Amino acid sequence: MTATLKDVATRAGVSTSAVSRTFTDGASVSLKMRRKVEKAAAELGYSPNFLARSLTTRRTKLIGLVSNNFHNPIFLQVFDLFTRGLQDRGLRPLLVNLSDEVDPENSLRMLQQYSVDGAIVASSTLPPVFSKAFRDQKLPVVHTFGRYTSSPDVHVVGIDNVEAGRMAARELVQRGYKKVAYLGGPQLATSAQDRLEGFENELSRHPEITHSHSYASAYSFEAGRAEMLRLLKENPAEAYFCADDVLSIGALSAVKDMGLRAPEDIGIIGLNDMEMSGWENINLTTIHQPIRQIISSSIELMVAMLDEPDRYPEARLFPCRVVERGTLRPRP
Template sequence: MAVTLKEVAERAGVSRSAVSRTFTQGASVSAKTRKKVEKAARDLGYSPSLIARSLATNRTKLIGLIANNFQNPVFLEVFDLYTRALQERNLRPLLVNLTDQTDPSASVQLLKQYSVDGVIVASSTLPPLFAHAFKEAQVPVVHAFGRFASTPDIHIVGIDNEHCGALAAETLQKHRYKRVAFLGGPQSATSAQDRAAGFTRRAKEIGLEIVSSLYADAYAYNSGQQAMRELLNDRRFEAVFCGDDLICMGAMDAARDAGLSIPQDVGFIGFNDMNMAAWQAYSLTTIRQPTSEIILSSVDLVVSMLDTPERAPEVRLFPCSVVERGTLKPIEG
């Protein structure tokens, strides 16, 4: 039988409300009472009921974490960081997989059934209407990795994907490439659209010729392989900007299968700087997306909204940077 709050109160010689306050964060209780209650709880093996506490405080401490693209290993890195960041705030993630889900209202209904305190939409490929659906349902929401908006309706934390695409073009020029190709993620993803737009605009400004442009059907290794095989039908390009590291790894292996050497025959620059990008088999030069900074900031925002739900929407953008490894030809001194 589970030990009850009443038994702890009797053992400590205090009221049940004193026990409850001892295990309620921020509640007022004297040091003497706290010491007696904690000792009685240890002696009896008592653990406070989170469900009972949520009923008393009207807070579940659950944060809905909505994501898709689970086939991409980078999500494991993202989920690890979110889990630890929320647990450090005494919160818990409730993960929702939207890989095959297109109806925002179903997601809202699901998470409201669990009475989540807030929601983080952690995806650059889900349309903004998912986050807006939670706002309309009066659930505190932050869109992490969301699309930049100068006048936001919801809280957005992420990067300027157009600027990052331009950074990729500048990097290829610095490495002495003239004819380049673009290989993006799904064309329906706003992140892919913006990276392509920034890359194309800046390439034209600095004199790079984009000889091929193609979108993969998913942020996946096999999609990168397949798309690269199609790009290789027109081999006028000298280097490829891939809008995702995993797509880039598939593309690199397709190039190797075709007998090409990297970076001697063709150069590659990816996007994200996922852990696998540093593996010796790839040693991928890439654009680093500051994933940990985005995650910590989105957690900070959703926590602040728990106490101030009327907080005005804001955009927090973090800069990207180039991580030089071995997939572009050296810069001549």
């Protein structure tokens, strides 16, 4: 149906190699030849078949974009930034939804079958074993929103979740809260664990402040709401650090449901600073996570790795900052 290399060669009266070379940059073709070939190609509407090409070049320019976060609105932005960033560099995202997947095997095999050049794992809730499995197959992999370790197995780009936890604690301390708590995402998410660690670590310097923690079942509105409802019925803290904005919004909803107000009765600070946290009817005080930088850095790293697969794994962490809005009482 569509024109092939051979068709163009025949039409231009040249060898197939010549045609191939005009479409490979850096190859040796005379100007005259190039003209001839390009003319024939244009007449036939030819453009090279990337997949056939990939057989010999061993480059598909396909990047597996692997995630299991399809419920947190922030990930729409994540996908937007990733797809555009990859496209701009001539790469193509093959989207893999790991929502219910527990075993890396299948996804790994699939990525191999499509010969992706690399995989970006965009998730803070996927266990590290996933990205490690990819790496073990010599597949270049970047774990975006992954866990920081001083000697990482795979490239990690994100924030220092421990530090973010500290930051949240400091913020609550400064505002004079005496009884605080952490409301985390799924307990097995490394991000949730690390944020708690930092939170408690900072609070250990303030023995006069009591603190506790619990986990919502997912990074979702409903989960945050349910957990906060439960907490409020018992013996609630004065202020909560919710490990994610969407969780915070759920928690806020619970607060209002119980006839309470934020920040007057209950203080809440989130993490992410997603677009809707700034919406007037939400107006959440939160810790800003620099998504754009995280993603463009992830892509850069991936591009670099395509040229240099044995690059030593590094961790790239970006600083966060508190965005003050209306759900925490003012600093004294």
